[in-house]
Amino acid sequence: MAKGEIIAGFLAPHPPHLVYGENPPQNEPRSQGGWEPLRWAYERARKSLEDLRPDVLLVHSPHWITQQGHHFLAVPKLSGKSVDPIFPNIFRYTFGLDVDVELAEACAAEGARLGLTTKLMRNPNFRVDYGTITTLHMMRPQWDIPVVGLSANNSPYYLTTEQGLEEMDLLGRATRAAIEATGRRAVLLASNTLCHYHFHEEPDPPEDMSKEHPENMAGYQWDMRIIDLLRRGRVKETFEILPRFIDEAFAEVKSGAFTWMFAAMGYPELAGELHGYGTVIGTGNAVMEWNLVRAGLARAA
Numbered sequence: 001m002a003k004g005e006i007i008a009g010f011l012a013p014h015p016p017h018l019v020y021g022e023n024p025p026q027n028e029p030r031s032q033g034g035w036e037p038l039r040w041a042y043e044r045a046r047k048s049l050e051d052l053r054p055d056v057l058l059v060h061s062p063h064w065i066t067q068q069g070h071h072f073l074a075v076p077k078l079s080g081k082s083v084d085p086i087f088p089n090i091f092r093y094t095f096g097l098d099v100d101v102e103l104a105e106a107c108a109a110e111g112a113r114l115g116l117t118t119k120l121m122r123n124p125n126f127r128v129d130y131g132t133i134t135t136l137h138m139m140r141p142q143w144d145i146p147v148v149g150l151s152a153n154n155s156p157y158y159l160t161t162e163q164g165l166e167e168m169d170l171l172g173r174a175t176r177a178a179i180e181a182t183g184r185r186a187v188l189l190a191s192n193t194l195c196h197y198h199f200h201e202e203p204d205p206p207e208d209m210s211k212e213h214p215e216n217m218a219g220y221q222w223d224m225r226i227i228d229l230l231r232r233g234r235v236k237e238t239f240e241i242l243p244r245f246i247d248e249a250f251a252e253v254k255s256g257a258f259t260w261m262f263a264a265m266g267y268p269e270l271a272g273e274l275h276g277y278g279t280v281i282g283t284g285n286a287v288m289e290w291n292l293v294r295a296g297l298a299r300a301a
C-alpha cells in the first residue's frame with residue numbers, strides 16, 4: 001500500500017444560512033436566496049475538490065463538543081435529521097453519510113499514542129451536528145465521498161487558549177500519521193468562522209441582505225489582517241498572533257479546527273487561495289484553500 005497523504009486543506013465555515021440560501025432538497029425551510037458571494041466562493045471550492053479526487057474528507061467541527069477527549073465518528077453509515085439548535089427556523093437537514101471507519105480508528109489510535117484521550121463514536125443513532133453537516137454539504141453536496149468527523153474537545157475553553165491549541169496540534173499530527181498509515185488521499189476541512197461577533201436579532205426574512213454587514217469594524221479589520229497573512233503564505237506569523245486574534249475578535253478558530261488542519265499539513269508556508277469572504281449575521285467567514293498537489297507537496301490523483 002502506498003503511503004497516504006494530505007492533498008489539500010480548506011477553511012470551510014459552517015453558517016447554516018448558506019445551506020438555507022441554496023435551497024437544497026435535503027433542507028426543509030425555503031429561502032429567497034441570500035449570502036450569494038459566500039455560496040459562490042463554495043462553488044469554486046467544490047470545483048477544486050472535484051479535481052483533487054480524494055478518498056476521504058476529514059472535518060473538525062466546533063459544534064460537536066466533547067468534554068472528555070477527542071471523539072471520531074466510527075459508524076459505517078449515519079443518517080437522520082440535523083437541526084441547528086439556534087436557528088431551527090432555517091436548518092432542518094436530512095443527511096446520510098458514509099464514514100471511513102478504518103481511518104477513524106487509526107486517528108484515535110495515533111492520538112492515544114501521542115498522549116491524547118480519544119474515543120470512537122459507535123452509536124448508530126448519533127445525530128451529526130449542524131457544523132459538520134453544513135461544511136460537508138457546502139464542500140460536496142453529492143455526499144459521495146466517505147468522511148471522518150472529529151469532535152471539538154473543549155480544552156481551549158477549560159485550559160488557556162494556548163494549552164488547548166497545543167492539544168489540537170497533537171490531534172493534527174495524529175491525523176496526519178493515521179492518513180499516511182492507511183494509504184488515504186485525504187482532504188481536511190476546518191469548519192471555522194473567523195471573527196465571531198454577531199447580531200442578536202434576526203431580520204425578517206433572515207435572507208434580507210440589506211441587514212448583513214460586519215458586526216464591528218475591529219473584527220472586520222482583524223479578519224482582513226489574518227486573511228492577508230494567509231494569502232501571502234505567512235503561516236508562522238499567523239499562528240504567532242492567533243491567540244490575540246482569538247481574544248480580540250472572539251474568533252471561532254479558538255475551538256481548534258484551524259490549528260488541527262495546519263498541524264496535520266505541517267504548517268506549510270504556502271499562500272492560501274481565498275475563494276471568497278462574507279459575513280453571516282455579522283460574523284466573518286472566509287472560504288480558503290491550501291492545495292498541496294498544486295504546490296508540488298503531494299501527488300496528483
Ligand SMILES: [Fe+2]
Binds near residue numbers: 014063131252
Ligand atoms: Fe459555529
